[in-house]
Amino acid sequence: MKNILGIGTAGSNIVQQLSEYPVYKGYCISNEYSKTSKYKFALKTLSDPEQYEAMDFSKLHTWLEKIEGTCTVFLCGASDSSAITLRALEAMHLKGIKMDIVYFVPEVEVLSETKILHERSVRGILQNFARSGLFEKICLVSNVSLEQVAGSTNVYEYYKQINHVFTSTYYMLDVFKNTKAITSTFKRPKESCRITTLGLSSVSGEDRLFFPFKQEVDVIYYYGINEEKLKTEENLFRTITNKVKSKITEERKVSFGIYPTQYEDDYIYTEYFSPKIQEINIDTE
Secondary structure (H helix, E strand, O other), X not given: OEEEXXXXXXXXXXXXXXXXXXXXXXXXXXOOOOOOOOOEEEOOOOOOHHHHHHOOOHHHHHHHOOOOOEEEEEEEOOOHHHHHHHHHHHHHHHOOOEEEEEEEEOOHHHOOHHHHHHHHHHHHHHHHHHHHOOXXXXXXXXXXXXXXXXXXXXXXXXXXXHHXXXXXXXXXXXXXXXXXXXXXXXXXXXXXXXXXXXXXXXXXXXXXEOOOOOOOOEEEEEEEEEHHHHHHOOXXXXXXXXXXXXXXXXXXXXXXXXXXXXXXXXXXXXXXXXXXXXXXXXXXX
């Protein structure tokens, strides 16, 4: 099973959704829990990030000891409790746990100036840590981009709906990465390309990324195509190959794999990689 850890409310909600798939073992740290258990740590509710940074870490450190091997950490930098992130990651790193990070970027324009600065700081620090090799990689996901991909949403289930866009994609990518493709041109991304995002695509359409990504140098496509369609549709391989070739530039390498599925519809996922820090331009005035 794959270890996943959610920090804060947003990260914990993602982990709880992913834990519905039996391949994940989910752990959560949040101030919304009243009692600590094997898989949930009840964080005290404090008033600001500075208090979380200064809190007694001994109980959380002991609780984290149960996580071993590798772990993917999910969080959003807008929450005050995300201030414990660096200390939690340091404890796991010292234990020898290999980590990658999935960082959710909130709609920063509606945050207070203090929270904007805090979110920007957390996002920048984590990207630099990934670039230095402290993490395997960091995947950036924008709530605004998820909403655009989701299409119709309602207020009551807004976060559940946009989170589902991410969790279903994340799960299927894990499935494909652990399945042998019937054909592929996969290339290992450059060692320096530790900043990533995910997205959806189609055989003939444009990519719909989960973050406004820039300066990508490696792109991978995972084609989940109905098995019968793979056997009967003429020139499908050429159509896929031509789309991939159209994305290749002098700066960008592109590879792909094709997987048979029993789904009626085709599902095409993409992963972008870059060595560059990703910024978000906002107007705070």
